[in-house]
Amino acid sequence: MECQEEKPIIYTMENKPIVTCAGDQSLFTSLYTSLAQQLPREPMEWRRTYGRAPKMIHLEANFVQFKEELLPKEGNKALLTFPFLHIYWTDCCDTEVYKSLVKEDMLRWQNSLRAHGSADWVIIVVETNDNKKKNKTNILPRSSIVDKIRSDFCNKQNDRCVVLSDPLKDSSRSQESWNSLLLKLRTLLLMSFTKNLGRFEDDMRTLREKRTQPGWSFCEYFMVQEELAFVFEMLQQFEDALVQYDELDALFTQYVLNFGAGGKQPPPCTTVGFSIEVLSSRNIFVSKIKGLF
Numbered sequence: 001m002e003c004q005e006e007k008p009i010i011y012t013m014e015n016k017p018i019v020t021c022a023g024d025q026s027l028f029t030s031l032y033t034s035l036a037q038q039l040p041r042e043p044m045e046w047r048r049t050y051g052r053a054p055k056m057i058h059l060e061a062n063f064v065q066f067k068e069e070l071l072p073k074e075g076n077k078a079l080l081t082f083p084f085l086h087i088y089w090t091d092c093c094d095t096e097v098y099k100s101l102v103k104e105d106m107l108r109w110q111n112s113l114r115a116h117g118s119a120d121w122v123i124i125v126v127e128t129n130d131n132k133k134k135n136k137t138n139i140l141p142r143s144s145i146v147d148k149i150r151s152d153f154c155n156k157q158n159d160r161c162v163v164l165s166d167p168l169k170d171s172s173r174s175q176e177s178w179n180s181l182l183l184k185l186r187t188l189l190l191m192s193f194t195k196n197l198g199r200f201e202d203d204m205r206t207l208r209e210k211r212t213q214p215g216w217s218f219c220e221y222f223m224v225q226e227e228l229a230f231v232f233e234m235l236q237q238f239e240d241a242l243v244q245y246d247e248l249d250a251l252f253t254q255y256v257l258n259f260g261a262g263g264k265q266p267p268p269c270t271t272v273g274f275s276i277e278v279l280s281s282r283n284i285f286v287s288k289i290k291g292l293f
Contacts, residue, residue, distance in 0.1 A: 022066035023089040071116035084192040091126040120192040
């Protein structure tokens with residue numbers, strides 16, 4: 001019997017920004033519920049490009065187990081399948097374990113990210129009293145392990161290594177640690193999202209400016225701008241999502257008129273049927289939004 005390829009663990013199935021999790025999967029799984037509930041609780045100010053007004057948004061995430069095949073391939077500019085942040089989880093506090101296992105695993109993880117140009121990552125060190133009690137021989141103070149990780153992997157980005165203290169305990173220290181981690185994750189996720197969305201919009205704008213060139217396909221462009229609408233919907237920015245369909249409708253109308261003015265027939269895909277497709281997509285989106293309120 002052939003061995004089936006192991007599929008990545010999907011913790012949530014909703015259409016949300018993707019965050020990959022490497023390292024100790026059982027550790028992350030034990031914290032997932034609290035993390036998923038608390039991450040979107042506080043809003044973040046989203047400062048957008050091109051002078052557009054900032055907005056307050058609640059960030060959620062679709063956490064998936066890290067697999068190298070999830071990293072974007074060269075030339076793949078899709079956002080809905082793009083991992084915006086990569087997290088490595090560890091609760092290691094043993095010097096020998098760190099040197100022999102954890103450090104090598106972190107190195108492989110960072111090499112994979114670097115090979116795919118992924119610079120948005122964070123290492124989370126979970127500290128619990130239980131771990132200290134289990135292994136007292138080679139144990140180091142939390143600060144020493146964190147310092148080693150920062151020295152080995154973070155260079156001048158020391159803020160990319162975050163400590164989460166006793167996360168499952170009901171104490172002020174635990175909650176303060178949670179709040180610090182959540183703010184860091186929201187900040188990194190928003191920074192990555194803003195950067196990559198900006199690139200996507202620039203590429204889309206460049207593609208639209210080529211619409212008068214021979215061979216330009218409205219069908220292909222439609223798929224690009226509709227993905228942008230899906231991304232805005234993912235952030236619950238419904239007005240911005242609706243604008244994408246209005247722009248597509250106007251662009252399609254002008255596109256067909258330009259062909260008519262030149263005495264040419266539009267390409268096969270730009271027919272009445274495709275016009276109906278544009279309007280249908282818009283109407284489906286409007287119906288979805290009305291169902292939310």
